[in-house]
Amino acid sequence: MSTIPLAAYLILTAIMFFAGVYGFLSRRNMLTILMSLELMLNAADINFVVFNKYLYPGQLDGTFFALFAIGVSAAETAIAIAIIINIYRNIKNIYVDEVSKMKY
Amino acid sequence: MAEQIIFYVLAIVIVVFSILSVTSGRILRAATYLLFVLLATAGLYLLMGYQFLFGVQISVYAGGIMVLYIFSILLTSHAGDKAKKVSWKRLLPAGLAAVAGFALCGHIIFHNVYKVVETVATEPTMKEIGTAMMGTGKNQYLLPFEAISILLLACIIGGIMIARKR
Numbered sequence: 001m002s003t004i005p006l007a008a009y010l011i012l013t014a015i016m017f018f019a020g021v022y023g024f025l026s027r028r029n030m031l032t033i034l035m036s037l038e039l040m041l042n043a044a045d046i047n048f049v050v051f052n053k054y055l056y057p058g059q060l061d062g063t064f065f066a067l068f069a070i071g072v073s074a075a076e077t078a079i080a081i082a083i084i085i086n087i088y089r090n091i092k093n094i095y096v097d098e099v100s101k102m103k104y
Numbered sequence: 105m106a107e108q109i110i111f112y113v114l115a116i117v118i119v120v121f122s123i124l125s126v127t128s129g130r131i132l133r134a135a136t137y138l139l140f141v142l143l144a145t146a147g148l149y150l151l152m153g154y155q156f157l158f159g160v161q162i163s164v165y166a167g168g169i170m171v172l173y174i175f176s177i178l179l180t181s182h183a184g185d186k187a188k189k190v191s192w193k194r195l196l197p198a199g200l201a202a203v204a205g206f207a208l209c210g211h212i213i214f215h216n217v218y219k220v221v222e223t224v225a226t227e228p229t230m231k232e233i234g235t236a237m238m239g240t241g242k243n244q245y246l247l248p249f250e251a252i253s254i255l256l257l258a259c260i261i262g263g264i265m266i267a268r269k270r
Contacts (some may be wrong), residue, residue, distance in 0.1 A: 023126030
């Protein structure tokens with residue numbers, strides 16, 4: 001048995017996740033919102049791996065969930081940044097409260 | 105003992121830099137703090153014995169995604185830009201939501217985690233990961249692997265379509 005308790009990992013990822021929630025709600029720049037989202041996804045990935053290690057050590061389910069979640073979040077970030085750069089090209093800033101029209 | 109010390113160092117790094125990353129006024133600094141969080145996460149994977157995830161985390165997150173972020177920050181902001189001041193009326197609900205959510209999660213973790221049975225940990229070898237990823241049997245993951253390859257292809261095409269000049 002590992003010397004680090006399961007709860008320590010869970011509290012750590014909870015702090016990370018809710019730091020992300022705070023940033024997601026309080027930030028106004030789209031890129032920083034996306035970065036907060038990244039923090040939340042990362043916390044969820046760690047939780048998958050921790051539960052895999054502590055509860056089902058012989059299997060690889062949590063590892064693969066984390067692996068595919070990393071892949072999905074990479075795809076999501078790439079598309080989101082493409083959209084943000086497109087918005088910047090059109091209205092010259094990326095603050096969410098100034099992006100109120102979808103069509104130009 | 106060494107494991108515990110490494111864990112607590114990584115935990116302090118993650119906590120401090122994730123909070124700095126969402127409160128820092130300068131966006132490039134926020135991105136750098138996020139990079140530190142992602143690297144410390146990779147350290148946690150290595151500490152738990154998942155070498156493959158460590159490599160994936162470093163190469164995809166710390167290598168790929170952070171480069172994208174830094175490029176797009178440099179494209180969309182000017183030197184010395186500071187984040188817009190956000191009024192307290194907006195910060196307060198965000199802080200309350202985060203603290204309340206953390207309190208709820210902490211309560212659940214504190215009162216329920218001892219009920220789960222912890223078992224002896226074994227580290228997966230690269231061979232096991234490879235056969236599990238490329239097999240079609242029970243507990244094997246060829247289908248999601250193919251699905252994610254299609255997702256990445258769609259993402260490449262979508263990225264080109266969205267970002268091209270009209």
